[in-house]
Amino acid sequence: MYMLITSLGGKDLVIEENINKIKKNLSKDVTLVAVSKTKPIEDIEIAYKAGQRDFGENKVQELIEKEEILEKDIRWHFIGSLQTNKVKYLVGKVYLIHSLSSIKLLKKIESEFSKEGFIANLLIQINIGKEENKSGIFEEELDALINEIELCNNCKVRGLMAIIPKGNDTENRYYFKKMKYIYDTLSKKSYKNISMEILSMGMTNDYKIAIEEGSNLIRIGEGIFGKRNILGGLTNG
Numbered sequence: 662m663y664m665l666i667t668s669l670g671g672k673d674l675v676i677e678e679n680i681n682k683i684k685k686n687l688s689k690d691v692t693l694v695a696v697s698k699t700k701p702i703e704d705i706e707i708a709y710k711a712g713q714r715d716f717g718e719n720k721v722q723e724l725i726e727k728e729e730i731l732e733k734d735i736r737w738h739f740i741g742s743l744q745t746n747k748v749k750y751l752v753g754k755v756y757l758i759h760s761l762s763s764i765k766l767l768k769k770i771e772s773e774f775s776k777e778g779f780i781a782n783l784l785i786q787i788n789i790g791k792e793e794n795k796s797g798i799f800e801e802e803l804d805a806l807i808n809e810i811e812l813c814n815n816c817k818v819r820g821l822m823a824i825i826p827k828g829n830d831t832e833n834r835y836y837f838k839k840m841k842y843i844y845d846t847l848s849k850k851s852y853k854n855i856s857m858e859i860l861s862m863g864m865t866n867d868y869k870i871a872i873e874e875g876s877n878l879i880r881i882g883e884g885i886f887g888k889r890n891i892l893g894g895l896t897n898g
C-alpha cells in the first residue's frame with residue numbers, strides 16, 4: 662500500500678521522494694508515466710527536475726496548455742477519453758494516445774494527423790471489465806477495429822491500455838491477466854500498423870500487481886503528486 666510521505670518538509674521533496682521510491686523498485690523496461698492532471702505547472706517542474714520525462718493528462722485543453730509552457734523534451738501521454746472534435750489539438754503535441762476506443766475516433770485521428778504529416782502513436786483501450794461507465798472497446802470488437810487500423814497510413818498502434826474495475830488484489834490480478842493474454846495473442850500475429858510494445862496498466866494502488874502480470878507502462882498520479890480534488894478524479898468518459 663502506498664503512503665504519502667509528509668514528514669520531510671516541502672512539496673519539492675515529497676514529489677521527488679515519491680518518484681525515487683517508485684523508480685527504485687522498477688525494472689528498466691517499465692515506463693513510469695506521472696499523471697499530472699489537475700496539478701499545477703510547478704509540480705510538473707519539480708518532477709522534471711527529479712528526472713521525470715513522461716507525463717499523463719486526461720483533458721486535451723489541459724495537455725496543450727501545459728505543453729506550451731513546459732520543456733520540449735517532455736513526452737505527453739493522453740490518457741483520457743478523447744472526443745473526435747478535439748483530436749486536431751493534439752497533433753504534434755502528444756507522444757502517445759492511450760485511448761483509441763472506436764473506429765470513428767481512429768478515422769478522425771487518421772485524417773487530422775495525416776493533414777499535418779504526423780504519425781499518431783496509439784494504444785487500444787480495452788474495457789476489460791465491460792463496465793458501462795468506462796470507455797474502451799470490448800474484446801469482441803477488436804477484430805473490426807484492427808481491420809480499420811490496417812488501412813491507415815498515419816496511425817501506428819503500439820499496444821494496449823486498460824483501466825480495470827475497482828476491486829481487491831485478486832480481482833485486479835484477474836483483469837491484468839486477461840489483458841496480458843490479449844496482448845500476447847496479438848503479439849503472435851502480424852498486422853499492418855500494429856505492434857505490441859506497450860501494455861499500459863496499473864495505477865497508484867495496483868501498479869505492483871500490474872507489473873507482476875506483465876505491464877510495462879504504469880500511470881501514477883496520486884502516488885507521485887498527492888491527492889487530487891474531486892473534480893480531477895478518474896475520467897471514465
Ligand SMILES: *Cc1c(COP(=O)(O)O)cnc(C)c1O
Binds near residue numbers: 882895
Ligand atoms: C487519473 C488516472 C490515472 C492515475 O490514477 P492514480 O490513482 O492517481 O494513480 C491513471 N490512468 C488514468 C487513465 C487516469 O485517468
